[in-house]
Amino acid sequence: MFLLKLLARNAFRHRLRTLLTILGITVAILAFGLLQTVVSAWYAGVNASSATRLITRNAVSLVFSLPIAYQERIRRIEGVSSVSYANWFGGVYITEKNFFPSFAIEPQSYLALYPEFVLEPEQKRAFISDRKGCVVGQKLASRFGWKIGDIIPLKGTIFPGNWEFVVRGIYTGAEKSTDESQFFFHWAYLNETLKKTIPRRADQTGIYLIGLKNPQSAAEVSLAVDSAFKNSLAETLTETEKAFQLSFVSMTEAIVVAIRIVSFVVIIIIMVVVANTMAMTARERIGEYAIFKAMGFRWYHVAGMIFGESLFISVTGGIVGILLTFPVARKFGDVMDQFFPIFQVESSTLYMDLSFCLIVGLVAGMFPAWRTVNIRIADGLRRVG
Numbered sequence: 318m319f320l321l322k323l324l325a326r327n328a329f330r331h332r333l334r335t336l337l338t339i340l341g342i343t344v345a346i347l348a349f350g351l352l353q354t355v356v357s358a359w360y361a362g363v364n365a366s367s368a369t370r371l372i373t374r375n376a377v378s379l380v381f382s383l384p385i386a387y388q389e390r391i392r393r394i395e396g397v398s399s400v401s402y403a404n405w406f407g408g409v410y411i412t413e414k415n416f417f418p419s420f421a422i423e424p425q426s427y428l429a430l431y432p433e434f435v436l437e438p439e440q441k442r443a444f445i446s447d448r449k450g451c452v453v454g455q456k457l458a459s460r461f462g463w464k465i466g467d468i469i470p471l472k473g474t475i476f477p478g479n480w481e482f483v484v485r486g487i488y489t490g491a492e493k494s495t496d497e498s499q500f501f502f503h504w505a506y507l508n509e510t511l512k513k514t515i516p517r518r519a520d521q522t523g524i525y526l527i528g529l530k531n532p533q534s535a536a537e538v539s540l541a542v543d544s545a546f547k548n549s550l551a552e553t554l555t556e557t558e559k560a561f562q563l564s565f566v567s568m569t570e571a572i573v574v575a576i577r578i579v580s581f582v583v584i585i586i587i588m589v590v591v592a593n594t595m596a597m598t599a600r601e602r603i604g605e606y607a608i609f610k611a612m613g614f615r616w617y618h619v620a621g622m623i624f625g626e627s628l629f630i631s632v633t634g635g636i637v638g639i640l641l642t643f644p645v646a647r648k649f650g651d652v653m654d655q656f657f658p659i660f661q662v663e664s665s666t667l668y669m670d671l672s673f674c675l676i677v678g679l680v681a682g683m684f685p686a687w688r689t690v691n692i693r694i695a696d697g698l699r700r701v702g
Contacts, residue, residue: 339630343635344638345638346635346637346642346670347638347645348580349584352577353669355576357663358650368558368559370527371526371535371558372527373526374525374553374554376554382518382521383521383522383524383551385522394538394545395538396529396531400526401528402525403522403526404521405419406421407474408471411472417457421501423503423505428441434491435489440487449483450483450502451482451484451502452485452487454488454498455488455497457498457499457500465485493659493661540555587677591681592680592681595626595630595685598623620689624686634674642670
């Protein structure tokens with residue numbers, strides 16, 4: 318406690334300089350934490366992927382659909398425990414600004430494959446029994462003020478027309494990483510409407526979702542599924558759910574890399590700022606350090622004071638920055654909810670923040686400490702007074 322008090326007093330001998338340096342570190346750590354959280358949010362779907370699920374899509378492109386008749390053939394493949402299917406709907410609520418992920422699904426098999434979507438049993442039964450029913454995430458329901466029984470009109474984009482759904486359930490996430498901003502409705506309702514309006518697009522689905530008996534058999538099952546439909550009119554590409562999600566992230570990989578680079582550049586810049594502060598401090602106190610050495614203090618005592626002060630400044634700024642990261646990230650996540658449905662500060666980000674605080678403090682104190690330790694006592698004493 319005495320040592321901490323001594324370091325604090327030394328650090329605040331030039332209050333304005335120290336406060337500005339701490340402020341700079343705070344802003345840098347805050348910026349680094351936010352940028353890293355943006356990267357984490359970008360990979361949220363990848364991190365939430367299950368090892369027990371495979372995704373099968375058209376081998377040409379995700380834009381092309383697959384016949385619904387493939388379901389039974391996939392179900393009979395060795396290693397498959399269950400099969401479901403889904404279509405990306407792409408509807409908007411009232412205006413284009415109110416966009417959110419919407420899917421046409423087969424309710425029973427889909428919900429069984431995704432236990433992370435927690436739904437009350439009564440709501441689940443109501444959803445399954447109502448062909449025009451839908452299930453929405455808690456976050457999405459809160460965003461628009463929806464409640465059970467509300468009629469939700471969506472304007473179709475991929476499937477033109479005005480569609481109406483009745484909210485039969487509001488799901489919550491079993492984990493913090495579960496996306497609670499999605500909208501699900503019956504594939505059968507979509508298909509029945511297409512049979513009347515666009516028959517050529519009926520009896521088709523966008524992707525198949527495959528549950529595995531053993532996660533270790535993912536490669537074998539994927540190969541077996543694709544082999545079953547080789548040389549057909551709609552060949553398939555089967556991959557793990559994580560690989561499927563990564564394919565979307567890879568489209569914007571350059572942006573993610575740029576964000577990562579900027580976050581580390583921020584840390585390097587603040588390292589230079591702190592190093593400059595400590596160099597100025599050591600230069601001003603060179604006479605004091607010479608007196609300490611003349612009194613018998615060893616080199617490690619002097620170096621310890623410099624490194625201690627540097628670490629005190631950097632860690633203080635870092636802690637303030639970390640504490641501010643949570644409310645700022647929460648506010649940022651609310652504003653950018655449409656693009657980042659999962660925006661949470663990861664524990665790995667906090668560990669990196671603390672590590673960089675220590676690194677900045679140590680690196681910033683290295684040159685001043687080396688210069689002070691190696692200066693001769695006589696040269697240092699000439700600066701006294």
